[in-house]
Amino acid sequence: MDPSRLPAFLLRRGIKAAIVILAIIVSNFFLIHAAPGDPASVMAGQSGAADERYLAQLRTQFGLDKPLLEQLWIYVRGMLALDLGYSHRQQMGVAALIWQRLPPTLLLTGVAFALAISGGVTLGALAARRVGTWADSVITVIALTFYATPIFWVGLMLVLLFSVVLGWLPSFGMNSVGADLHGIAAVLDVGRHLILPALTLGLFYVAVYARLTRATMLEVADQDFVKTARAKGVPEGRILRRHVLRNALLPVITLAGIQAGQLIGGSILVETVFAWPGIGRLAFEALLARDYPVLLGVFFCTSAMVVIFNLFTDLLYAMVDPRVEVQG
Amino acid sequence: MSILTIEGLTVALPAGADRPHAIEDVSLTVERGEILCVVGESGSGKSITANAVMGLLPKSLPLRAGRLILDGIDLRAQPPEAMRKLRGSRMAMIFQEPMTALNPLMRVGDQIGEALAVHGAPDRGRVQELLAAVNLPDPVSIARSHPFRLSGGQRQRVMIAMALALEPALLIADEPTTALDVTTQMQILRLIREIQQRRGTGVLFITHDFGVVAEIADRVAVMQHGRIVEHGTAREVLDRPQHPYTRALIRAVPGFPKGGGVARAQGRDVLRVQGLEKTYHRGGWFSAGKMLRAVHDADFSLTRGETLGLVGESGSGKSTLARCVVRLVTPEKGEIYFDGADLRPLSRAAMKPFRRRVQMIFQDPYASLNPRRKVGEIIAEGPITHGTPRAEALERARDLLAIVRLDPGAMDRYPHEFSGGQRQRIGIARALAMKPELLIADEPVSALDVSVQAEVLALLAEIREREKLTMLFITHDLRVAAQVCDRIAVMQRGAIVEQGPVGQVFANPAHPYTQQLLDSIPGRAWTPPDLGEAA
Amino acid sequence: MGVSRRGFTAASAAGGVLAASGLMRVSDAIAQGITPRRGGTLTTMLTPEPPILQIGVNNQGPTLIAASKIFQGLVKFSPTLEPLPELAQSWTISPDGKVYTFKLQPNVKFHDGTPMTADDVVFSVTKFHFELAPRARAIFSMIESAAAPDPHTVVFTLKQAFEPFLLMFDVTACAIVSKAAFDGRDYRQAPSVQHPIGTGPFRFAEWQRGNFIRLERFADYWKPNQPYLDAIIFRIVPDSQSRRLAMETGQTVLAHSNDIEPFDVPTLQAIPNLAVETKGWEYFSPLAWMEINHRAAPLNDVRVRRAISQAIDRSFITQRLWFGINKPATSPVASTTRFHDPAVKLPPYDPRAAMQLLDAAGLRPNAQGVRASIKHLVLPYGEVWARLGEYLRQSMRAVGIDLVLEATDAGSWARRIGAWEYETSINFVYQFGDPTLGVERTYVSSNIQKVTFTNTGGYANPKVDELFATARTSAAPAARAAAFSEVQKLLVDDVAQVWLMEMSFPTIYDRKLHNVITGGTGVNASFDDMFLAS
Amino acid sequence: MTEFWIRFARNRGAVVGLVILVLVAAMAVLAPVLFPRSPWDMAGAPFMPPGEMGMLLGSDSLGRDVAAGIAHGARISLMVGAVSTVASLGIGVSLGAIAGYAGGWVDDALMRFTEFFQTIPSFILAVLLVAIFSPSITSIVGAIAIVSWPPVARVVRAEFLSLRGREFVQAAECLGKSRLAIIIGDILPNALSPIVVLASLMVASAILLESALSFLGLGDPNLMTWGFLIGSGRSVIRLAWWMSVFPGVAIFLTVLALNLVGEGLSDALNPRLARGRA
Secondary structure (H helix, E strand, C coil): CCHHHHHHHHHHHHHHHHHHHHHHHHHHHHHHHHCCCCHHHHHHHHHCCCCHHHHHHHHHHHCCCCCHHHHHHHHHHHHHCCCCCEECCCCEEHHHHHHHHHHHHHHHHHHHHHHHHHHHHHHHHHHHHCCCCHHHHHHHHHHHHHHHCCHHHHHHHHHHHHHHHCCCCCCCCCCCCCCCCCHHHHHHHHHHHHHHHHHHHHHHHHHHHHHHHHHHHHHHHCCHHHHHHHHCCCCHHHHHHHHHHHHHHHHHHHHHHHHHHHHHHHHHHHHHHHCCCCHHHHHHHHHHHCCHHHHHHHHHHHHHHHHHHHHHHHHHHHHHCCCCCCCC | CCCEEEEEEEEECCCCCCCCEEEEEEEEEECCCCEEEEECCCCCCHHHHHHHHHCCCCCCCCEEEEEEEECCEEHHHCCHHHHHHHECCCEEEECCCCCCCCCCCCCHHHHHHHHHHCCCCCCCCHHHHHHHHCCCCCHHHHHCCCHHHCCHHHHHHHHHHHHHCCCCCEEEEECCCCCCCHHHHHHHHHHHHHHHHHHCCEEEEEECCHHHHHHHCCEEEEEECCEEEEEEEHHHHHHCCCCHHHHHHHHHCCCCCCCCCCCCCCCCEEEEEEEEEEEEEECCCCCCCEEEEEECCCCEEEECCCEEEEECCCCCCHHHHHHHHCCCCCCCEEEEEECCEECCCCCHHHHHHHHHHEEEECCCCCCCCCCCCCHHHHHHHHHHHCCCCHHHHHHHHHHHHHHCCCCHHHHHCCHHHCCHHHHHHHHHHHHHCCCCCEEEEECCCCCCCHHHHHHHHHHHHHHHHHHCCEEEEEECCHHHHHHHCCEEEEEECCEEEEEEEHHHHHHCCCCHHHHHHHHCCCCCCCCCCCCCCCC | CCCCCCCCCCCCCCCCCCCCCCHHHHHHHHHCCCCCCCCCEEEEECCCCCCCCCCCCCCCHHHHHHHCCCCCCCEEECCCCCEEECCEEEEEECCCCCEEEEEECCCCECCCCCECCHHHHHHHHHHHHHHHCHHHHHHHCCEEEEEEEECCEEEEEECCCCHHHHHHCCHHHHCCCCHHHHCCCCHHHCHHHHCCCCCCCEEEEEEECCCEEEEEECCCCCCCCCCCCCEEEEECCCCHHHHHHHHHCCCCCEECCCCCCHHHHHHHHCCCCEEEECCCCCCCCCEEEEEECCCCCCCCCHHHHHHHHHCCCHHHHHHHHCCCCCEECCCCCCCCCCCCCCCCCCCCCCHHHHHHHHHHCCCCCCCCCCCEEEEEECCCCCHHHHHHHHHHHHHHHHCCEEEEEECCCHHHHHHHHHCCCCCEEEEEECCCCCHHHHCHHHHCHHHCCCCCCCCCCCCCCHHHHHHHHHHHHCCCHHHHHHHHHHHHHHHHHHCCCEEEEECCCCEEEECCEECCCCCCCHHHCCCCCCEECC | CHHHHHHHHHCHHHHHHHHHHHHHHHHHHHHHHHCCCCCCCECCCCCCCCCHHHCCCCECCCCEEHHHHHHHHHHHHHHHHHHHHHHHHHHHHHHHHHHHHHCHHHHHHHHHHHHHHHHCCHHHHHHHHHHHCCCCHHHHHHHHHHHHHHHHHHHHHHHHHHHHCCHHHHHHHHCCCCHHHHHHHHHHHHHHHHHHHHHHHHHHHHHHHHHHHHHCCCCCCCCCCHHHHHHHHHCCCCCCHHHHHHHHHHHHHHHHHHHHHHHHHHHHHCHHHHHHHC
């Protein structure tokens, strides 16, 4: 892509993304309010004692006594000013809540994603290079195994093995609280906690990418330009790297763009199993507590991230594949 | 000494193929500074011969016997790494499809540079030199371009530049011009000829087109079913073919019209197209679109019983024009009078009665038949849609199969069980089933081998005669147009630049573009000998 | 089955007289030859994560557990629910039972350094909790006047005698907050809601949501040399298996309340360095029952309710599902609650009798053996409750009732119970030590409200209403006991609810940890005397 | 058709997959015969290891037969997979077909709509939908269908876009066939192979999705599913490994089989390979 067209492209995409996200906000608003129960009744249910005055107080405080459309208008107006609202249940701004919980999720999904792509592409490339051999079969079987096993179950097995039996890694949490670690020690500490959840979340996608890479590499290997390279005497290894793999990565990038966003949704399970203080659990707990502003905020946030990921992939794709005219 | 000697080469086919060997006992020599054309129809084994030389045969096609000597080196004795070093440096190859033969993600300069680099040759401006040597304008910016920015002809030049990078002794060209337009083809042929003469390279040139053979070959080898059936100098083989297969192939090459020729039929217009315009826009809601004027200034008319040939290169708009007439494409402007009624503004429903009367034959025999339907249904489907009882339509389909000379047993078979020529006959039968008045044939023979092409053209001529059909015949092949059409309309960039009776247009082209097209017909200087009717 | 390592000294005198200080229990430990050690961090858990830590604004279980280290009440309770001094040094009750005079501890400071005075107590009782907490509101509305004659004396005058009044003054019911932090503001949105300020031994330090809450030692705590611990960390671990692993691997040293699923308790109990305790829930005494909506046929027929009750094998539930942590219920009043009448018994488990009752009620089995179909809203509070739903379905099926389970999440459950949109469900309700405080609300017709934890089942019996009213207004414990005995009999006859079990929760801790359960509110204590032996 | 089977049978993995799938289906069909009692029945003592008290795969925390649960669970799990796939195919194929065939603004609008659904992380949306409509088999199947259709729509649209320009479709237009006849009679049959392959994978992921929802406590409490078994067994895995391992294996085998069959179908239906044989 011509770099000079980047600003215009970003603007166009920005406008489009804003429209999609606005639509998501509005429809989510109605969807969430369609859920039975409201934050007041949940709080009443949890506090062990309640009366009607208590409920009315809470509803007034939460703004739930206003007509639904007015609530929507208040919310959308806030969103336009980039105000994600306020969680009365937690007495905190939604933005602050999300800001606390987003980095762990990004760290987890980012590492899992990097693992999935690097591991998947490597395995897939190996399998494709040795297609039909035992190595190919082994990789295919491993990939299928990860693909077919429920993610929370994998997590449980990993914990059993590495935390309980071997005692190598912590079984939950993001860091050793209270150990008062600093600098490199703190980073290593988080790293140790990160291994199991990232592996659990990543393994499924390793399988996905391994299979995709293998298939596309085999397909690309059949194409004319590979024959051209061979005819001009390019060594096999170089053909694989420079000609086959690069072209085979295009569909991988496309899929990665779609999945990067979905990974955040998938992290709910992993965050639950590993007590990872991320946004997926925040959403799940907000859903159970009917904490509308938080839930909407998370939806907004994850949708925005999907949009950003898609944009990023499109740009990446355009960088790798010169044929692509990035479409606004 | 010969650059390349092939002796008794035999390549096996996998078990279950229709014959045991892809090629059998093939012996050839290519001398320094000469062009050897290997000619034959698809499946004759000519490409396998070329790939065997390069050592690029897939594992499923093992080399069983024979010797391959390149410039004194016994290729079969070379280990894979040595073969790799020979490829690109001592022998090089260019392929048929310039659109897919280059890595889409690499700049063309880098791809040529890679050919140099893997053989340890420094670049230092050599890439641009090579690009200049194949007559590409502005080598600097071409080198920086990705393949998709280049036209087919430019890409084929890049391929040639890449093949020539290390000045190989042998150049193998596998149908290098088949995918190109006629004017580009001529340029490439001349380029190969020129470079070969300048450098004394030996060229093994594979083609199916006797026109190309006549244009370029020093010597010719004819292949059929994996064997060489005839070889000799170009003059001998072209003018005095001995083997019945060679004779059949040459007989099938369409000749030029002998006389001036006049319009055959006179009567009222069946079709009159006026002021038609079709523009394609690209782009979405927010981006500025691109515009392509596919058709404009393309008025013509067709008289009853007449055949009008619409000729031009790819992208000239001839197919779009034809599709406008059958309303597969909706033009923005103009009138399409069919039998006095303007078809352009008609709704889908209002168009339906006219569908019976105007039918189309498509180019690609593989893509034009629904692979999931039986042949009988494909043919009967049109009449059934228009209310003919099913049994009656199927009965008529059976008759039509006989008319297009296919076995009635074909009714219950699927298209993929038929060869390209047979499929094209099915396509013709499907069009005829509607008893159309106007038949639009869009490059109906361009995907077929030359012998099959001749048969299909003969069939079309016969049917046209019998059913008194009016026909709009679209082709890029001027030889074919000359054989089939009464009048010719030449299209360029969406406009008809010249039209008139065939003889007149061929003999006295009025427009420079027409002249250019005529000049580009390969082997124009060669008139196929009169070999009489087939035995 | 809970193994109590050591007994408690019944140190407290009868209500209304000065009692020994909290130091008693430390000396208790010393008596065992273990000297309290200063230092160390308690790493425990909190499930689920509370939304905020300000008692009053939020009164969920986890909030109370974490905030009871930050805040304190005027009193705390012994295991037998006798009030013991906390912020109140002593108290007296006038003979007519209407005037309560509290003498406050001197030198108590809030975490912001300001002293706690009688004004703060009056504010907390008559303004803060009265405004925010429905439970406090119901009781404190009986206060006619509240006065602070000097900074260390508070006098409450009631409109009428109210015998269980003192039960409303522990930290979970009426934590003392700083007047300065709240007065004149919207209590729910005051800055100190996010950063709670109390008088407890630990002050709020850090909260990484979804990860942990950290409390640190309050240096100016009013008890000298206490607390012993440097800090308390509550880790948020949403998955029960991870919590169990955390205990097994020593990543946490204390688990309580819902942290550990009942079926994991036997395994943990087998680990030598872990102790399991089921005491410490006497004040709350949650009683679980199958919540019956009396408006839905055929549940409006007492024979059907009794049949349901007799079709359930309560010992199966307590043994197989709760592994002996809970006890079968015998009465609407838990055996740990005051005025429990041991003479009252539920009809025994007898499916055959249940079927006869159903026959008598006119519910005959159809071709599939089904007499009636009843919906059951499963309590969405974790695995074991789902199992309970499944068990109930099978038990009911055995007597010909088709119990159709309805799954729901916590939000929907609360709404549907509150809106009476259910036929049966499961509920468990705290009793707060006295039937007037925690039992009456479920059965009196005046409390039929569209709010959870009221009489949502719609049970109404004028006799019951009357007896509860008598017990509420009577100042004499004996008179109250009589009324409550009568009520228990009536409720059991009517099968007002299908009581299932008296609940407790396992407290599991590393044996290094001392003074874990010391009173009737268990882990809701201030932990000022807890220490980690080296 | 026989040719198709020959091509399919050439893929050994696909045949194995098909055999597993047939066995699982047989188990589902025969469940009431094999285990006549309700899978919820407390048939024996709780936490019995496999083989004891006549329970092949052991018993669970309430003494229910795990083997009976797996057999009866197969019915529901396969049904959830199949029904939700059919439903999402219904949505995806119709929208994709309309978008791909009509092109222009219709395509644009429908694709924006699809994008909208793809922008919300699908698992979160599924959880939300199930919670809102309260967990029941209908809401679970519906939620799975709603989050699964966008890829179908995209694939179908892409197929339609490419097939729409094919000459046999143009020929059908020239014959005057109606739009619906062309979409259903000409284009759809040729777009079928990627749809079939996708469908086999969607059944697999629907089974996994249901188990994940069950894991979060959002399953239908009245229906025995594999997800329920794992969800309930997961928490006691160290007490009774058989409770979650066997249903886990059942899911694994079924999903694996579906994948293998999908791959076999993809090979056998691949038009390139098919044409190569002509």
